[in-house]
Amino acid sequence: MxxxxxxxxxxxxxxxxxxxxxxxxxxxxxxxxxxxxxxxxxxxxxxxxxxxxxxxxxxxxxxxxxxxxxxxxxxxxxxxxxxxxxxxxxxxxxxxxxxxxxENSIAEATVYTVRPLTDTEREAVSTAFAAKVGKRTLKINNIADSSIIGGIKLQIGNRIFDGSVSGKLDRLSKQLLS
Structure with missing residues (x-):
């Protein structure tokens, strides 16, 4: 087994x-x-x-x-x-x-930001993204990552929501090259 x-x-x-x-x-x-x-x-x-x-x-x-x-x-x-x-x-x-x-309709999320989130920001992120994945709330693990330049990158399970500046620049670069 x-x-x-x-x-x-x-x-x-x-x-x-x-x-x-x-x-x-x-x-x-x-x-x-x-x-x-x-x-x-x-x-x-x-x-x-x-x-x-x-x-x-x-x-x-x-x-x-x-x-x-x-x-x-x-x-x-x-x-x-x-x-x-x-x-x-x-x-x-x-x-x-x-x-x-x-059981409690909670999802665990890893949130990448340039700086640590405040409690108010954590709550706003939880509210906004919990509904998108069909959960009541999110348990947020916040990781400060200066390489994302700005914005927010969020991972819930195997889903990634990338609203970071570096992510947008990568997508724009791929569009321009194709």
Whole structure:
């Protein structure tokens, strides 16, 4: 079974528990943190996957490191450890977040601008583009990128809305050359 399929199964099970216990928002925030930790702390994953270390030592590290997390998430981490699936923890967190976003009609967007957006600008971008993709709101990850010269470039999933000056110049250059 592929890593993605395994991660999806764990995420779906955890998502159902979250809905039943009315902990969807809390567990989504906790899994955002887990996703970030497993993205940044490669040593933690290496430790959890080390074949010579005992499962009890690994469980202790999980219990101590993630003691503030909800019980269903810690139990899921333990189950994944038992099943030698620690490599899929980050993927599972991403899948859960995607399920939670679908449930709440939210899309994640990466917005490239010359300078960081203000809260008012974030709200305006969210309102304008959420409707275009059929969602209620957008979670915006703003990246300052001086190479776009001006304007805005927005990516939601595999869709790109390019209203940047550099994008317009590229399109104009292609038109002139054809």
């Amino acid at each position: 592929s890593d993605l399929a395994v991660a999806k199964r764990y995420a779906v099970a955890l998502f159902q528990i979250a809905k039943e216990q009315n902990l969807l928002t809390q567990m989504e925030e906790e899994l955002q943190a887990i996703k970030q930790i497993f993205s940044e702390q490669k040593d933690l994953l290496a430790f959890l996957e080390h074949p010579k270390l005992s499962k009890s030592a690994k469980k202790e590290v999980i219990a101590n490191s993630f003691s503030k997390l909800s019980e269903p998430i810690i139990n899921t981490l333990f189950i994944m450890l038992e099943g030698h699936r620690t490599g899929e923890i980050k993927l599972m967190a991403e899948e859960f977040i995607q399920l939670a976003n679908e």
